[in-house]
Amino acid sequence: MCNCERDCTHISRRSVMAGGAALIATNAFAFRRARAEQSQSSSPLPNAIPPAEALDRLMQGNARYVAGETECKDFSIGRAERAGAQYPIVAVLSCSDSRVSPELLFEQGPGDIFVVRVAGNFVNTDGLASMEYAVKILGVPLLMVLGHTNCGAISAAVKVVTEHAELPGHLPELVESIEPAVITAHAKHPSDLVAATIEENVRLNVKRLIDDTPILADALAAKKIAISGGVYDIATGKVGLI
Numbered sequence: 351m352c353n354c355e356r357d358c359t360h361i362s363r364r365s366v367m368a369g370g371a372a373l374i375a376t377n378a379f380a381f382r383r384a385r386a387e388q389s390q391s392s393s394p395l396p397n398a399i400p401p402a403e404a405l406d407r408l409m410q411g412n413a414r415y416v417a418g419e420t421e422c423k424d425f426s427i428g429r430a431e432r433a434g435a436q437y438p439i440v441a442v443l444s445c446s447d448s449r450v451s452p453e454l455l456f457e458q459g460p461g462d463i464f465v466v467r468v469a470g471n472f473v474n475t476d477g478l479a480s481m482e483y484a485v486k487i488l489g490v491p492l493l494m495v496l497g498h499t500n501c502g503a504i505s506a507a508v509k510v511v512t513e514h515a516e517l518p519g520h521l522p523e524l525v526e527s528i529e530p531a532v533i534t535a536h537a538k539h540p541s542d543l544v545a546a547t548i549e550e551n552v553r554l555n556v557k558r559l560i561d562d563t564p565i566l567a568d569a570l571a572a573k574k575i576a577i578s579g580g581v582y583d584i585a586t587g588k589v590g591l592i
């Protein structure tokens with residue numbers, strides 16, 4: 351049972367899949383309605399900002415987080431409005447690591463960040479579709495691939511490649527997606543292969559997003575979005591852009 355005090359509903363995978371189409375339809379409707387309202391009122395949507403401004407908001411939030419100057423937020427504010435639509439300013443692909451929470455480390459609130467998470471922060475088909483949804487339906491101006499220091503998934507991939515380590519269950523399939531980054535980093539003979547692979551993995555997955563056609567490529571060509579990469583330092587709390 352959930353003891354969460356916030357709005358929290360436990361749903362099965364089947365209900366998630368069944369509700370997927372309805373979710374897209376609902377958000378698409380909300381999005382179109384908001385666009386229509388925008389054209390009537392001529393006031394821009396909250397996330398209708400240039401990519402550079404979105405990135406600046408994130409980095410300013412991270413600076414507050416690093417300095418311990420985070421604001422005490424009342425998450426109930428705006429809850430009713432958020433039930434009708436969402437206007438995130440960024441879609442972040444991050445690792446599942448429990449120490450890496452994009453909303454916290456960028457000091458943003460509910461509805462600000464659309465998050466795709468998988469151990470090792472790599473792009474698979476589902477993650478790519480989620481990013482496309484964020485751009486096409488939600489109108490986010492910025493995508494970010496966020497790696498982090500001391501990443502267990504990256505360390506495991508390095509051991510598989512360099513020591514032929516064997517992993518249980520489905521972990522080999524996950525690590526397989528990270529191995530190209532290990533191989534690319536290894537070829538550069540870095541002093542710290544894990545750290546180099548973490549950065550290389552971000553670069554490779556930024557490139558995968560850049561190369562995605564037609565949705566992301568078209569949005570990039572139209573300068574509607576930017577795609578950036580960064581590494582979160584768990585020890586300092588600081589995000590360094592790559």
Ligand SMILES: [Zn+2]
Pocket residue numbers: 445446447469470471498500501502503504
């Ligand atoms: Zn990780």
